[in-house]
Amino acid sequence: MKFDADEISNMSLITLNRSEKKEIVKRLNALKSYLDAINSVETPSSPIILAPEGINERADEPIAFDSDKILASFHTIKNRYIKAPRTL
Amino acid sequence: MIGLEVHVQMVSLKSKLFCACPTDYRGKPPNTNICPICTGLPGALPVLNIKAVEEGLKIALALHAEPSTASYFFRKSYFYPDLPKNFQITQYDKAGGVPLAHDGHYTLKNGKTIRIERIHMEEDPGRIYYEGGRGESRFSLVDYNRSGIALVEIVTSPDFTEPEEAREFLELLQKNLDEIGINVSEYEGSVRCDANISYAGGERVEVKNISGATEVEKALRYESVRQRNMATRGVKVRRETRSWDERRRITISSRSKEVEAEYRYMPEEDLPPVSLNQTIIKNIALNMRGSFEDRYRVCSKYGVGEEAAKRLAGDPALYTLFMSITGANEMDASRVGNVLANEFAFVVKKHNNPSLSGDTSSLENIIRAYIRNGDRSRFISAAHSWVSGIPVRAEEYKPKVDIDTLIDETLEKEMKNIGNLEGKRRLDYLMGQILKVSSQLNRKELYIKLQKKLEGLG
Amino acid sequence: MSSGIISKGARQLVDELQGGSLEASKVFETYRKRINELTKLNAFITSLEYKPNARKEGSLYGLPLAIKDNISTEGIRTTCASLMLKDYMPPYDATAVAKLKAAGVSILGKTNMDEFGMGSSGENSAFGPTRNPWDIERVPGGSSSGSAVAVSARLSPAALGTDTGGSIRAPASFTGTVGFKPSYGYVSRYGLIAYANSLEQIGVIARTVDDAALIFGVIRGKDRFDSTSTDAKPVSSNTGRLFSGGHFKGALLPQLSDLVSKDVREAFDSSVAKLDSEGIEFAEERVEELELALKSYYVVACCEATTNLARYDGVRYGPVADPSRDWKSAISESRTMFGKEVKARIMLGSYMLSSGYYEEYYLKALYIRRNLKLRLLKLSESYDFIYTPTMPVLPWKIGEMIDDPLQVYLSDALTVIANLTGAPAISIPIALKKGLPVGGQLQGRYGLDDRLLELAATISGLLKFRGEPSI
Numbered sequence A: 001m002k003f004d005a006d007e008i009s010n011m012s013l014i015t016l017n018r019s020e021k022k023e024i025v026k027r028l029n030a031l032k033s034y035l036d037a038i039n040s041v042e043t044p045s046s047p048i049i050l051a052p053e054g055i056n057e058r059a060d061e062p063i064a065f066d067s068d069k070i071l072a073s074f075h076t077i078k079n080r081y082i083k084a085p086r087t088l
Numbered sequence B: 001m002i003g004l005e006v007h008v009q010m011v012s013l014k015s016k017l018f019c020a021c022p023t024d025y026r027g028k029p030p031n032t033n034i035c036p037i038c039t040g041l042p043g044a045l046p047v048l049n050i051k052a053v054e055e056g057l058k059i060a061l062a063l064h065a066e067p068s069t070a071s072y073f074f075r076k077s078y079f080y081p082d083l084p085k086n087f088q089i090t091q092y093d094k095a096g097g098v099p100l101a102h103d104g105h106y107t108l109k110n111g112k113t114i115r116i117e118r119i120h121m122e123e124d125p126g127r128i129y130y131e132g133g134r135g136e137s138r139f140s141l142v143d144y145n146r147s148g149i150a151l152v153e154i155v156t157s158p159d160f161t162e163p164e165e166a167r168e169f170l171e172l173l174q175k176n177l178d179e180i181g182i183n184v185s186e187y188e189g190s191v192r193c194d195a196n197i198s199y200a201g202g203e204r205v206e207v208k209n210i211s212g213a214t215e216v217e218k219a220l221r222y223e224s225v226r227q228r229n230m231a232t233r234g235v236k237v238r239r240e241t242r243s244w245d246e247r248r249r250i251t252i253s254s255r256s257k258e259v260e261a262e263y264r265y266m267p268e269e270d271l272p273p274v275s276l277n278q279t280i281i282k283n284i285a286l287n288m289r290g291s292f293e294d295r296y297r298v299c300s301k302y303g304v305g306e307e308a309a310k311r312l313a314g315d316p317a318l319y320t321l322f323m324s325i326t327g328a329n330e331m332d333a334s335r336v337g338n339v340l341a342n343e344f345a346f347v348v349k350k351h352n353n354p355s356l357s358g359d360t361s362s363l364e365n366i367i368r369a370y371i372r373n374g375d376r377s378r379f380i381s382a383a384h385s386w387v388s389g390i391p392v393r394a395e396e397y398k399p400k401v402d403i404d405t406l407i408d409e410t411l412e413k414e415m416k417n418i419g420n421l422e423g424k425r426r427l428d429y430l431m432g433q434i435l436k437v438s439s440q441l442n443r444k445e446l447y448i449k450l451q452k453k454l455e456g457l458g
Numbered sequence C: 001m002s003s004g005i006i007s008k009g010a011r012q013l014v015d016e017l018q019g020g021s022l023e024a025s026k027v028f029e030t031y032r033k034r035i036n037e038l039t040k041l042n043a044f045i046t047s048l049e050y051k052p053n054a055r056k057e058g059s060l061y062g063l064p065l066a067i068k069d070n071i072s073t074e075g076i077r078t079t080c081a082s083l084m085l086k087d088y089m090p091p092y093d094a095t096a097v098a099k100l101k102a103a104g105v106s107i108l109g110k111t112n113m114d115e116f117g118m119g120s121s122g123e124n125s126a127f128g129p130t131r132n133p134w135d136i137e138r139v140p141g142g143s144s145s146g147s148a149v150a151v152s153a154r155l156s157p158a159a160l161g162t163d164t165g166g167s168i169r170a171p172a173s174f175t176g177t178v179g180f181k182p183s184y185g186y187v188s189r190y191g192l193i194a195y196a197n198s199l200e201q202i203g204v205i206a207r208t209v210d211d212a213a214l215i216f217g218v219i220r221g222k223d224r225f226d227s228t229s230t231d232a233k234p235v236s237s238n239t240g241r242l243f244s245g246g247h248f249k250g251a252l253l254p255q256l257s258d259l260v261s262k263d264v265r266e267a268f269d270s271s272v273a274k275l276d277s278e279g280i281e282f283a284e285e286r287v288e289e290l291e292l293a294l295k296s297y298y299v300v301a302c303c304e305a306t307t308n309l310a311r312y313d314g315v316r317y318g319p320v321a322d323p324s325r326d327w328k329s330a331i332s333e334s335r336t337m338f339g340k341e342v343k344a345r346i347m348l349g350s351y352m353l354s355s356g357y358y359e360e361y362y363l364k365a366l367y368i369r370r371n372l373k374l375r376l377l378k379l380s381e382s383y384d385f386i387y388t389p390t391m392p393v394l395p396w397k398i399g400e401m402i403d404d405p406l407q408v409y410l411s412d413a414l415t416v417i418a419n420l421t422g423a424p425a426i427s428i429p430i431a432l433k434k435g436l437p438v439g440g441q442l443q444g445r446y447g448l449d450d451r452l453l454e455l456a457a458t459i460s461g462l463l464k465f466r467g468e469p470s471i
């Protein structure tokens, strides 16, 4: 992928209007050229993903949540379904 | 070449993978089985259901796969209406990720081995309905009741050649899952499948979202005919994603997803890595064996005789070997069980508490060779080596070829071909045919025996 | 007397409320009145009416608090200062909020901020910039701008903020308040609307270190809804220096001083001289790993933001994704509601995660981060704290930096360190320069939050900074 505002827009589903585009592209370029220095860092072949601290488990016990509360915070409901645009 | 990606719902769990919502969503009204986590509300965080890891490992062990020592979750990003966070929490084998288990295998009835590349956990998306059918509705209706249900994805190598092999694999897998307490056959849609299929010269086509074994065979048959027809017409098969329409029995090209191959995987930092130590894995293997009664029932089901079944069920180590050798392959299961309970148990007794942790596929070869050739002394000697942890070479257990039988079989097969051959030419021809089957034979011995046999025939 | 009430700190209010000399409704109404009088500061996005808290036995009963608007509050709209969540009503409380409510707190309102936490000045809000009470033409710092302004201008005794790269400490520094970011995992993030989840923490902005410690004591601890939360010390405390008779040793990082403006450096140096004269020992350290720290911070933050903000598609909440249009164009249309800074960070993160770039940016940033974490953990074996200015510059004028976004990013250089390492850090006011507050930052050892708070209280006592905006 190129560092191309249109391609990135399409991938992240962020469309820019003309006035925004100028400013955001400028901002993107400034930030990217600032960050590019990181590319030259040599990394080892060993895994480098940092494990967050903490313990990670939950017993397999079901607890029901009040689903009506959630639906109340949603819009475009149809017969309890979420009405959404469809893919082509 | 056909490869499968099988999605299995861990139906034995009571709650979802990352939230406490119940798993009995089937038949519930839409969006009643939801919480902030499985609807991706702002601020909600996933917390791993630790039982899912155990169930996932059970499946991994049943597929003879190697569990990882630690396992990470990743975010796989794509925008889709059934995906509330617009990323799926899954596992990944690249970008620094490690799946739950890797490098397993599974044997089909015809003896063919299907390699399992990896086994990983992930969350099920919600479901989309289209009023009046997919072709008709202008919008989608989304139900998140299923969103977040724990899935295990099993990825095979492209080792299948025929659609019926894929069906058989799925049937055996399903049976095997039931066997270890994940009763998929009781839950509709709990085993779903994506298939990759390509024929000589063509590119790989992925058929998505096929439910169950019979549908897989149908979809693959359709696709193989379609791709071969294209090849005959000189049309090149391009890489694409298609979906299986059960009702119309055809695959349909899906335009939307192929451009979204950029999944932008990244680690899911909200979930600390799962540490999978050996003790946990051993305990799971032990639990999989169930009680004596469970084990006895399984042995009997496989046709192992009463005495032998009792012996296997009474010895967890033997039972584990029995399960991993037979796996889903029921053919010969009763004979394998009998050998393990008798001859093999006899060998084990001669050793002082052996670990029996050697390579099971090598033991499987030794036992199957014994079943074919009945050579007890070779079996005993090879089994001693295996129990002592000494690598066993194929020569030690491969059947010694019985020259007489080979001569008889060849004669019977070639009778009409040798009618107009005389004397030495007849002898040479038969020598050639037999050596083609078994080149290692002692030629002199074969020559003499064959000569005698032909003389006897006159 | 109402002016009496607003001059009392959180601890004192709680004592008097429990002693019966003050009434909860009276305290709340006094603050509410002042909030309504000072709307020009734009500190609150939503201010609330008094709702008595039934938990009379709670340890903070009757204490009114302001909550940053990216922390979920059930039934109270939570906007993240974004048009994307303009009308979003969370159906659940964040764990920190639930704990405060259970302790008897009443919520004064939800405070203004940089949209989704992306900003260091308080200017990037869909509800308009927050203003600094010391000079309303200047920025108050961000992203917890409204929380800091509320505390500084006496609109609230204390407030919850969140800190991803300095978002609590920067505005605390610019407004002359105390801002405490706990160790990563010490306060549950459940209900905190994520910007960069591996970096951010909920923390406290208060008038004194003691008040910050009081609130922190209530919200801290392991939570079953956040698997990264913890209440144990994962690093055994005896590997850090032992506190002995008030003798502390602080590390200074002169390599960062190039970034620091003359005004701030003067204020900082004189605080070092003062502390030194009071018997606190300082030594200079060079930390090679800091060179790329800010860059790795922005890489990690943008990458995480891309995925965290992918859920805003308008399907369930936010600007309605029109069901009569096709999926992609409808979603894209809804997502135009993000502000410019948010769009830029989502896009950059998306690029840096795409194939071929993930290894060049994200994995390298993780590697830098890991090395920095190890190095500073090692450093904390010889020191009680690292002492730096919080912000390298004085608060700038609103709009002044609009054409120089990189300059604003650079102002995070001193604060992002603690987010990368997960260590606790606190900003305390140390001086006034040109009539504007300057903050000093103390970073502790991961997991030793209580010790850092104790130390900060001692140092505050030694520096004796007094002052509040005349507003």
Ligand SMILES: [Zn+2]
Residues within 6 Å of the ligand: B016, B019, B020, B021, B033, B034, B035, B036, B037, B038, B039, B148
């Ligand atoms: Zn749920």
